Amino acid sequence: MSKPNMQIRPLDDLGRIVIPGDMRELLGWKSGVRLELSVGDTDSQFITIREAHPRCSLCWKEPEELLPVANGFVCGQCKESIKK
Ligand SMILES: [Zn+2]
Structure with a gap:
């Protein structure tokens, strides 16, 4: 069964x-x-x-908000870490 x-x-x-x-x-x-x-x-x-579902291209998480970039998305946390 x-x-x-x-x-x-x-x-x-x-x-x-x-x-x-x-x-x-x-x-x-x-x-x-x-x-x-x-x-x-x-x-x-x-x-x-x-x-x-869309994921951050860097950390692979699925946050509520993602920023579109060239070939994918980046989350706010990764965007801030890139700025530094
Ligand atoms: Zn990220």
């Missing part, structure tokens, strides 16, 4: 998987949503997929 929110999907030759429609609907993920994938622990062979 599997967990109700767990499904097993094959990885294709190009490394793609299909995220089931009911999961996408539950999370409000529509076509084109940007997803962030991360590997936390290679021993457990576990990845996390979540909706991507």
Whole structure:
């Protein structure tokens, strides 16, 4: 018996998987949503997929306010540390 929110999907030759429609609907993920994938622990062979939010390009945090820069964003704290 599997967990109700767990499904097993094959990885294709190009490394793609299909995220089931009911999961996408539950999370409000529509076509084109940007997803962030991360590997936390290679021993457990576990990845996390979540909706991507803008991050500071320097400290990688996700503060409420970000300042746009050339190819990304910078948080206020990093902006102040650059000034010094
Ligand atoms: Zn920052």
